[in-house]
Amino acid sequence: MRQNAVMAKDGGISPREAEVLALLGSHFSNAEIAARLFLSVRTVESHVSSLLRKLDVPDRRALAQRAVVDRPRQEPLPLPAPLTSFVGRAQERAELAELIAVHRQVSAVGPGGVGKTRLVLAVAAEVADRYADGVWFVDLIPVTDPGLLATALAGALGLGEQPGRDLGESVLAALAERQALLVFDNCEHVVDAVALFLERLLAACPRVRVLATSQARLMVPFERVYQVPPLSLAGESDAVALFVERAQAAGWSLESPQHDQVAAICARLDGMALAIELAAARFATLGLDGITAAVSHPLRMLTGGSRADKRHRSVRAVLDWSHALLEPVDQELLHRVSVFVAPFTASAAAEVAGADAGLVADGLARLAEQSLLGVSASPTGTRYRALETIRQYGTERLDQRGELADARARHLRWCLTQAVDLAVAGPGWRARFDAVADDLRASLRWAADEPEQRADAYRLARHVAELTFTRHLLGESQQRYEQASVLADDPAATAAMLRQAAGVAGCRTRGDDTYRLYRAAAAAARRSGDRAGAAVDLATAATVAYRFSSTFAQTPPEEEAIALVGEARELGSGDRAAEAAVALAEAGVLSDAFGAVQGPADNAVPQTLARAERAVELAGRTGDPLAQSAALDALTAAHAWAGDTFACAATAGRRITLLSSTDNRLETPGGIHELIDGLGMAAQTSLGVGNLPGALRSGRQLADHPALAEVGHRATSWLLVADALAGNVEELLGAGTRFLDAWRRAGSPAIAALGPAAAAVAMIHDLRGDQDAEREWQAVWDRLGDSAERTYGYGALFDAMRMLHHGRAEEAMERMAPEPGEVWKWVTWIWLHWYVAIRAEAAVLAGSPLARERLADARTLTAGNPVAGALVERAQSLLDQDHERLLATADVFEAAGCRYQAARTLVLAGGEHAARGAAALAALLDPGETGRGLPPSPVASAV
Template sequence: MSAREAEVLAAVAEHLNNAEIAGRLFISVRTVESHVSSLLRKLQVEHRRELIALAPAVLTSSTPPASASAASEAVSALPSPLTSFVGRDSEALALAQAVAGHRLVTVVGPGGIGKTRLALRVAHELRERFEDGVAFVDLVTVTESAAVPAAVASALRLGESQDRTAEQVIAGWLSNRTMLLVLDNCEHLLDAVGVLLEQVLTTCPSVRVLATSRSRLLLPFEQTYAVPGLSLEAAEGRLPDAVELFVSRAAGAGAVVAPADLDRVAALCQGLDGMALAIELAAARLPAVGLDGLEAGLADRLALLEGGRRVNDRHRSLRSALDWSHALLSEPERALLRRISVVAGPFSAQAAAEMLMDWAPVESDGVPALLARLADESLLVPTTTPLGTRYGVLETIRQYGAAQLEAADEVDLARSRHLQWCVAAAERLGEPVMDGDEGVWWRLAYDEVSVEARHTLPWACRRADERDASYRLSLLMARLSLTRGRPGESQRRYELAATLAPDDAASAAAYREAAGAADARQFGNEAIRLRELAADAALRAGDRTGACIDLARAAELVGRGPGIMAVPPPPSEVERLLGRARPLADGNLTAESRILTADAFARDVEDPQVRSHAQRALELARRAGDLLAESAALDLLTAAQLAAGELGEALQSAVRRTELLRTVPINADSALEFFDTYQMASQCALAAGDLPRARRVGEGLLTLPFYREEYHLATSRLIVVGLVAGTWDEAMQQATQFRTGWERAGRPLQGNVRTAPYAAAAICGLRGDDAGRTDWMSVVSALETPVRLGPVPGRLGRDPGAPFGRFFDALVLLHRGRIDETLDLLAEPPEGLSGDAGGLWRAWYASAWAEAAALADHPEAGEWVRRAELATLGNPIAQAVVQRASGLLKERADGPGGGHEVLTAAAATLHSLGASYQHARTLVMLGGEDAEDGRATLTAMGAAEMTWPPV
């Protein structure tokens, strides 16, 4: 019994007459009569009523139901892929869930993304859920809308009817069936497909449709699923989908990808936007051109990825796949697609309208509709952002658009319009806003313009007719980049502006700002180079005073900032620069002040002339009203005061600098002063034992806009304060930010921030985490800049014995009870620590030195404690630790309890000053209930068990 006969028999069992059966099955009455006669003969009965009686048994046992036969035929029509399906597990699950929840699901995406393969996989997986099977209809060969119903009817194996349309035949046949209908490649027949599906889904309640299209069908009951590029995220035990596809197809082409090359393959797949067709074509080319050739060919992927002969010519190459989409567009849509190929990142409808204003055939007020249409065609990717809807373009489609733009001879005009838009957009950003929601929006708007500026400037700079616009855009983006927290980009933009400037005066100004941006990012060698370039340009412009100040500031930085010099300048550099500067001063007060400051910074800080130069430079700067020059002179005075052990005076000078800068705008010119002022004030407060002030002023670094992405510079002082104060959890969080920022900045050599990772290493040591300590010490080593050793000119080396490092290591050794090692480490008496660095750490060093002597019962412990009392003047925390050491000596001299009163007083002082770690350590030394409290505090801090008494 045939499938049609089974259908007729089932209808007879329902007591339908021949006309009714013909209407249901969309066949003629004569055909029904023929089938009924055949059934009577085959079942050997004479009357219709006997057929009705036999039908249930026959249909359930003797012959497969008609629906099952139909299902079998439909399933057999699903194409079988010629290659294995790779990955897409999460996408297949999501699409299957969409089909389960919606009656019409349209799979959308650009050509070659893998829509058909994904739909077929899901159809195969779901076929058992549909009683009447799955039917597949490929519309790629259908070129006329009127032919769509006939194509679908043919795929369903339905014949024609004289008195019914094809749509009615299809809807009637599907009306009582539970089926999944897969319509592939609908993009060029949207209207016709929409009409048919609306009729089918309205009249066939158990039918679901899975369509693939580069455009949405725009039906009210449609659910769309956008196919993303193949994933580059590796699942556990598996390669990323994109890489797995490449490896699989390469193997099919006879090439083996070595494990060592998988990262290169991943980068290649990312460059191909994860587009399945592009990856398959690239893998097929691997035997011919190798990975090197594929990587080089990414710049022109449309030419590189030409496939071989394929059954479906549309997918023979990327270009042919995109040609298919392009042919479906209107002329305004084509013009828009090719012209926006000059845009680098996601853009708004307003931006596109501004760039294409009055440029036929695109009309500005019609741009939003055109963009929506291109998005519907999967040629643009719309996303919702805090700034509104933005349209992105896959790189493959961008290259296709660029080729069309060149063919239309519109490249220069499109790029020029793009450049003009960048200038206008940068100007609209206005004064930066950093705080609150408005600050978030400003930064996002900046980021959009920055991407476009970065893309257009290389082209614009080569065009003589675009020089002025390029200069303006470079200056604008340089200023905005610094405020955005990207001093490296700011420096590059200012340097570019200097080369594009209309005259030498403008060039000098731009080089000056570039030097300031280099200061901000702590690239001292770059700053010196750029200041000298500024001086040269200023001299060409006849600005002797400006050149003098530039040269003096370059000379000043040589002595003032050795910690930001990856390569120390030669010893003669200061005199060379000042030799050029002095004849140009011409009595200018700022110039004279800067020359004095530079000269003094090049001297030994304990040289008496340093202080006199500082006082004279201060006087000149104040008379000139130059706050930055005054701040630089105060920094010089602070260094002299620290070297002399005048901690209170040094702190006052440092605080005075913070007050001066309150009225100074934060920009490239002032960047170095702001950083140095906050970090120096924090260090001086720490040296003076004022932890709250050290933290408060150190937090000032976090407010500097140019350190929003330079975390290692913004958090550097707070980590040290956290070590001493005992706020270790917070300090280690900041240390993580420090390391992230430093690595993102390219791991620069910046010795001036070595204290931060060293403090993190000490915290790890105090917590018993030796692996962590070793890891952080590797960062310390990587940050260390070369220093000059002794009087031998040009002799460079490392400074492993910095006072802060010996103090931090001593904290760990004392905590672990390793007293003899501590004494060896602190063999140099505190009086031997010289210079401003010695002055910053002398009190802390002396406190550990005295404690080690007391714990070791050193023969000269009493004398060391007395010397430490003098060395810690001005730092009450260090003084309390020395007091504790004297109490320990009294315990030894007078017996248990003899030093209890002294230790108790030291503990109270340390508690009041916020020195949590040292306070807890003192409680442990007191013993009894105090010791229990101290150990509980140390445990809460995460400290390893304190060895007490020392072994």
């Protein structure tokens, strides 16, 4: 913090901005920074914008580099802090550091207990300065399911899932340009999954290096293996030094003559670091003579048995010896707590062990004293954890005695209790969930394969699905819902879980999955005898195919969707909910209202509206807000098809009012999906009718929605458009940083729906005279792909606004030469009012003989739109040279929240008003006063 204080003093940066800058240097997203500093995402965006100005750097990447330069060298790395000192291994550290400097992937291989993890952590700390983006530690011990490898890495990096991408793809995107060292610890139980992932990682991320520990080689062609040897035994050996240091740490000193006896013990223990530490821990009670006798026990060198026996042979000898020295009650406790895969509390241990809490707490303390359990303190209490080799040893002991299934069953019941409690927990539940999540996953993995545990496995899968959805782990949530559907003991429950999975897939913008899951739900519902439920699912699947067609990798054939509607109609006859769902599907599939701009030639507007209105009427009879919301969306699309901009906005507003109710169904995955879609539609339709405050309100709700915290490009896209049209440049700069950061972390996806946002921001930077930023955003826009809407819709609008700002009215008129009726499919939706108003203004400023005709047409179309109407009124005033009427439009723009057009009006008025307008424009377009300066606005000369 002292460095931050100096920075704040020298650069005019506040302490809070310094904290934000430090986290930027560690490559945290705005959402992650907000969570760490207890701020809103918008406040973080404002700080980032301020830092860009104060440090005079061009973008977020430069900020991160500046933070690294200014970072205090003593800043701790995100590596586990060892509880004890690291002893010796100077030669091994040097060799391993040299290897990782030359090779991109090095595996430190050796038997359990040899000291691989401690050695790798020491090397990682020593070489950390070589990696501008840091050293990151990924503990794979809790990963019981190879499919969750990416989840573990994402958790270590603080990443969330991106729409349209699984966590693995999100991780690769986030690391694509980073210079970082990843430490993968304990790969042996997921070695195949690690090998496959590393091939993808190193190919996609050329500046990333990986240092792994494993008991077996990863067997990949690019792997460089370093065999970690036991601690040296010759001379003043590392083994003796470790034993002596640990004994002294416990308060006992050893004389030099005793070192020979210690060396003999270490030799008996094969120089295994874990074994030596366990032996040293017994020094206080056994002395050197007792330890010497103990390591001579016949069990020390067990041979044969399972593959695990071979891998852990030396450690097993020490564990057998250490285990034999425990009291029977402590042996039993060690066995039973070995089912935990993550740190656990004393109360949790008591519940799983089925013993008195006080006795268990005492027993855990004794086990910790013998170094058989690690202890850590946290704000939530003391937690214990067994090393993996000790945990495996304990479960094997339980298995040998035929008690493992009972212990896992108790652990399963404990996990169920935790999951149920978390579902109703208040603030702080996320930290509690994170603390037990690995145990929930491990228990579920075991229970899912045990026929007698099937019912509890289903319950746990369902709870984990709900919790991970609320925790915004959407990929896992969908997986768990699908798992629950397989474990359910009746088809009705299967159908219910598949519907929830479909809702999560919708939130993830995975149209193919959503479609597949609704069809599977329909099949399960039919097996249960629920014909009406099957009808709803089939109709919903057909609706999804059109309503969310842009989220599909491959849209289902039209005839397939039509067949689903027909089957649903037959199954659902006479059921209110089914008939409403079928009507909605007909409004989309048969009228193609959802894909209106690509609708069939014979799709008459009255028929489209009639079907949509019928869907709304039938949905209203069900009392289901989600069904009503979907039907209102169909009606919104039908009004767009009809070219009725005001009806679009009114219907979208009805939908938001409905979704603002407190109905519990709105908290489900399907409800969240509807709300996010509804807010996006409300923002768009508000823009269409010139309701800038409404568009900004809906845009901010989207930007701040927790379900979109990790997908800032999707969350902020409509807010950026609204801010650009309103002239809220300072707000736009902050949100634009969030957009770019999230978009690039997602792998720069080519999503056409993001085009208006990129175009709007590029336009603002052009108005500001910041050509570097304009080119950057233009490149983003180009990456999003070409479309007719870009040519004739929003693209034409934003291009013309640029041209008019710079006094190039003739060019603007040419850019908007197509008649609205010729390109109505592309301008009717949001942009019609803006298009005809700006088009008329271009004609006036260009002195075109078509000006009066275009003004008359625009006045009729935009009546009731405060912003577009004021644009037309201003153009008419210019044409009529009515100065007083012209100035009056500035007040109209201000009242409508359109500050840019209000200032531009003054410039257009000329004379004494022009200077005031130019100053207002400068204040809007260059809010940070960076000194870049704005070119003088030439619009006055064009009048």
